[in-house]
Ligand SMILES: Nc1ncnc2[nH]cnc12
């Protein structure tokens with residue numbers, strides 16, 4: 001099954017580029033930029049990655065991002081992720097970036113996006129992997145700050161497919177950002193939001209009704225509300241589920257108790273993604289494998305998860321056709 005998962009053509013729809021910062025690269029960049037880290041070694045950094053909830057993780061994640069200073073740093077970070085994704089048969093990836101994490105430290109928006117964009121272009125040329133960029137607003141900051149970030153992003157409209165909402169969920173409902181997302185829709189951007197990760201099913205309703213999202217990031221708390229599940233199924237709303245993240249951040253106590261398979265069997269468009277792979281113990285293959293082994297997913301279900309991701313992605317129709325063709329051929333060839 002691991003070989004089947006490895007070769008399965010995949011799309012990743014929930015990946016924070018800052019969450020791909022491996023401790024080794026963190027040390028390299030710290031050295032390059034003359035920054036002193038709070039940890040003596042790579043092993044000590046890895047040891048520190050024990051979290052009891054989302055906020056625990058976010059505190060360490062924002063601190064780690066401080067080593068990212070120059071356009072080349074953002075390039076190197078993105079390039080390393082794309083190589084890893086390519087090595088795991090990820091054909092298309094939609095990458096979140098958190099500009100406010102960097103602009104708040106005095107790093108210009110242009111430095112961040114130029115580095116990321118150049119790596120995406122090079123990876124397309126050299127590896128054939130396609131990608132989209134999604135700008136996320138930090139929900140623990142104000143709606144005014146989000147609006148200022150949106151305005152800073154306007155000159156880069158052509159490089160940005162959509163906007164999302166991430167960071168500390170509890171106490172920061174989607175309703176806080178109605179105006180920002182209305183503006184983003186007017187600008188023609190696609191809309192996604194983290195909802196129902198730690199926060200209640202109510203936040204998923206708000207993301208749908210008030211922000212107009214096209215996908216929900218995480219959304220695992222939706223099963224608390226059967227009416228919400230009915231709606232997700234009826235409207236074909238995709239959930240970008242991140243199994244290893246949910247275990248590391250204790251959303252579920254163990255993988256065997258994850259609701260991914262239940263939702264899949266209810267007809268929800270579930271996808272599997274890695275969220276912050278450098279912090280949560282693995283990239284796409286590791287997430288698929290952990291979920292498959294704990295929940296007993298069969299090849300049809302794994303194939304359906306990949307199909308869901310291609311269908312829910314923001315690729316051009318021509319590229320989607322290509323991806324679907326490759327996927328269906330792989331599934332036909334590798335059936336039992
Ligand atoms: N899993 C997650 N939830 C909310 N914000 C995040 N930022 C990075 N990873 C996140």
Ligand SMILES: [Zn+2]
Pocket residue numbers: 014016166194217275
């Ligand atoms: Zn996330």
